[in-house]
Amino acid sequence: MPRDGTGPAPVIPNPIQIKYYGNSSAPACYAPDMDSETRFLPRTDADQLLERLRVSGFPRILGPVARDGSLVFSPIHQWSQLPAGIRDMQTPGTYRLHRHADPLCFAWANGPQALKPLTFAGRELLWRAERHHETAAPVFEHAEDTPEPTAVLGIRACDLAALALQEKHFTHGRFPDPFFGRRRRSLFLIAVHCSHPASTCFCASTGDGPTVTRGHDLVLAELDEGYLISAGSRGGRRLLKDMALPPATAAQVQWAERASARATAAQMRHLPGRHLKQPIHDRLEARHWSRVGERCLSCGNCTAVCPTCFCHMELDEPALSGHRTEHLRQWSSCFNAEHSYMGHFLVRSDTRLRYRQWLTHKLAGWHEQYGRSGCVGCGRCITWCPVGIDITAEVAALLAEEIHAQPS
Amino acid sequence: MKPRISVHKFSSCDGCQLAFINAGEALLELATLVDIVHFAEAGPVDPDAPVDIAFVEGSISTQDEALRIRRLRETTRYLISLGACATAGGLQALRNFNARGVEDWSHAVYARPEFIESLDTATAIARHVKVDLELWGCPVSTRQVFAAIRRLLYGALPFVDNEKVCQECKRRGITCTLVTRGIPCLGPVTRTGCGALCPAFGRDCYGCFGPGENPNAAAMARRFQGLGLLPEEINRRFHFINSHAPDFLEEGLAWREDRP
Numbered sequence: 001m002p003r004d005g006t007g008p009a010p011v012i013p014n015p016i017q018i019k020y021y022g023n024s025s026a027p028a029c030y031a032p033d034m035d036s037e038t039r040f041l042p043r044t045d046a047d048q049l050l051e052r053l054r055v056s057g058f059p060r061i062l063g064p065v066a067r068d069g070s071l072v073f074s075p076i077h078q079w080s081q082l083p084a085g086i087r088d089m090q091t092p093g094t095y096r097l098h099r100h101a102d103p104l105c106f107a108w109a110n111g112p113q114a115l116k117p118l119t120f121a122g123r124e125l126l127w128r129a130e131r132h133h134e135t136a137a138p139v140f141e142h143a144e145d146t147p148e149p150t151a152v153l154g155i156r157a158c159d160l161a162a163l164a165l166q167e168k169h170f171t172h173g174r175f176p177d178p179f180f181g182r183r184r185r186s187l188f189l190i191a192v193h194c195s196h197p198a199s200t201c202f203c204a205s206t207g208d209g210p211t212v213t214r215g216h217d218l219v220l221a222e223l224d225e226g227y228l229i230s231a232g233s234r235g236g237r238r239l240l241k242d243m244a245l246p247p248a249t250a251a252q253v254q255w256a257e258r259a260s261a262r263a264t265a266a267q268m269r270h271l272p273g274r275h276l277k278q279p280i281h282d283r284l285e286a287r288h289w290s291r292v293g294e295r296c297l298s299c300g301n302c303t304a305v306c307p308t309c310f311c312h313m314e315l316d317e318p319a320l321s322g323h324r325t326e327h328l329r330q331w332s333s334c335f336n337a338e339h340s341y342m343g344h345f346l347v348r349s350d351t352r353l354r355y356r357q358w359l360t361h362k363l364a365g366w367h368e369q370y371g372r373s374g375c376v377g378c379g380r381c382i383t384w385c386p387v388g389i390d391i392t393a394e395v396a397a398l399l400a401e402e403i404h405a406q407p408s
Numbered sequence: 409m410k411p412r413i414s415v416h417k418f419s420s421c422d423g424c425q426l427a428f429i430n431a432g433e434a435l436l437e438l439a440t441l442v443d444i445v446h447f448a449e450a451g452p453v454d455p456d457a458p459v460d461i462a463f464v465e466g467s468i469s470t471q472d473e474a475l476r477i478r479r480l481r482e483t484t485r486y487l488i489s490l491g492a493c494a495t496a497g498g499l500q501a502l503r504n505f506n507a508r509g510v511e512d513w514s515h516a517v518y519a520r521p522e523f524i525e526s527l528d529t530a531t532a533i534a535r536h537v538k539v540d541l542e543l544w545g546c547p548v549s550t551r552q553v554f555a556a557i558r559r560l561l562y563g564a565l566p567f568v569d570n571e572k573v574c575q576e577c578k579r580r581g582i583t584c585t586l587v588t589r590g591i592p593c594l595g596p597v598t599r600t601g602c603g604a605l606c607p608a609f610g611r612d613c614y615g616c617f618g619p620g621e622n623p624n625a626a627a628m629a630r631r632f633q634g635l636g637l638l639p640e641e642i643n644r645r646f647h648f649i650n651s652h653a654p655d656f657l658e659e660g661l662a663w664r665e666d667r668p
Contacts, residue, residue: 068610069588072581093631095587112583122579297624299596300571304578315567318558320437331579336571337621351622386574386586386596387631 092388162307200379418466
């Protein structure tokens with residue numbers, strides 16, 4: 001038994017033997033959007049950005065804070081609360097923070113969560129009902145939360161790509177989700193170009209990072225001496241204009257571009273393409289699903305930390321009196337029994353089928369539903385899996401299997 | 409007529425009965441919805457009265473208890489076992505691993521062991537009679553117990569949490585203790601219901617709510633081995649509060665050095 005405790009490792013074929021699927025799947029290296037509007041915010045003046053956010057109507061500012069051994073988004077009031085010098089070391093099933101003697105506040109890849117809990121709450125009230133005191137008929141009342149305008153500082157390209165997918169799921173179509181929508185509209189997003197990907201990152205291969213290209217209000221690139229800052233929305237441009245910062249120099253812009261190129265080149269993992277629907281569907285009966293099933297704990301951590309997973313359950317919590325009840329929604333997972341329960345039987349009774357459901361939906365089914373894969377390459381499912389199951393290794397091992405004749 | 413309920417104690421620490429007593433005002437409200445006909449710890453004593461719901465705390469560890477639980481079953485419409493002792497034998501079921509257990513500990517603990525009458529094993533209620541619903545936990549919470557009562561009063565099936573503790577951790581934004589600190593948290597194989605109490609305070613789950621649905625205890629144990637735990641330590645992770653829940657029993661035995 002291997003000492004790393006993750007069980008028999010999947011056989012990973014030589015990367016050069018992996019066929020690329022789809023025609024736009026070469027790892028992308030974007031040139032940062034460092035146009036003439038790019039300004040320079042000196043590190044010593046960085047609190048000015050927080051002050052400007054507050055006077056612009058965002059009393060609540062969330063930023064990355066090192067707490068309980070990871071980076072979590074928490075309310076911040078000054079720049080000095082940010083994780084200066086902190087690096088994250090991520091490998092399958094392991095996350096550690098280290099401190100370096102430098103002032104960099106964003107020299108890390110990510111923590112267990114970013115935007116998902118802010119827009120799609122882990123648990124929330126949808127409605128309540130009470131029996132009328134005379135007629136005993138139920139009287140319904142919608143939960144009306146009014147989220148406080150919130151600026152979020154330090155999110156990444158993968159987080160923005162995931163938010164765009166969640167927006168597709170929750171707010172498009174005939175029945176947009178009012179809870180998600182209200183919270184999404186309350187957010188002002190200040191992204192940071194990723195400069196220090198973790199070993200678990202593979203956003204370059206999904207096309208979602210490491211450089212921020214869309215979905216942000218403002219975006220920062222971190223230099224030793226301060227931040228290059230540019231806008232991605234009308235609100236961002238207005239705020240940037242009000243700050244009256246000097247333009248960035250050509251040398252600073254060039255330095256940031258090189259940092260982005262390095263962050264792309266540094267990524268150690270990848271998916272073998274962005275259109276894996278057919279090759280995965282061709283392998284629904286592959287032996288590899290059973291091998292993953294032996295290692296997988298079916299605990300649902302991957303789905304909880306996945307920034308695009310949206311499955312939830314609804315439940316009622318009646319008061320003991322029986323006269324009042326609350327109807328709640330909470331995160332659920334395709335690794336739970338209840339997720340596939342219908343008519344007194346479980347459609348997916350074992351882990352093999354549950355892992356297969358997760359992976360095929362994420363990488364294949366989403367193409368039909370949302371026009372792209374559901375994976376943005378953030379690597380959270382790899383790091384936060386208690387037994388370190390690596391989606392990129394599992395896909396590679398799966399696709400290395402010959403296609404079997406499908407049982408009729 | 410109001411439904412009648414009773415609360416019975418077998419071999420246990422009485423902690424699960426506190427789910428009722430600590431409910432405070434809600435206990436008074438419960439008393440307006442049901443007749444509490446037997447609940448020795450709270451006052452009323454009538455152990456043989458027929459009831460609609462009997463809550464049973466504790467495991468069966470004496471001959472007297474083995475007879476008493478069968479009598480109770482005959483006078484009860486729904487029998488609900490409460491907590492680790494009633495659902496899996498509890499901490500005291502650790503003695504089941506030692507064939508000479510009762511003799512050994514009764515001599516070690518008591519000045520006059522000849523007064524101790526005990527079965528060789530401490531076992532779950534469901535090993536003796538049909539149980540209609542099991543509420544897991546050490547101890548169970550007021551929320552679990554009152555939610556089950558409410559559902560039964562509506563004539564609906566009680567909802568039983570059986571997903572893993574990890575999901576409650578993630579919903580609450582609690583950082584994973586296993587991944588960030590490498591400590592042997594049992595959350596990925598343990599049933600939720602506690603609100604992820606221990607991880608919320610930075611310590612590893614020790615499985616007091618028993619195995620969740622579809623637990624992969626073997627993969628969990630291999631991970632503990634990877635974290636540096638010795639076989640004996642892995643055995644003790646599984647053979648603790650819910651040692652005789654089948655999934656934990658089997659995995660713990662697999663790591664016993666003296667396994668036959």
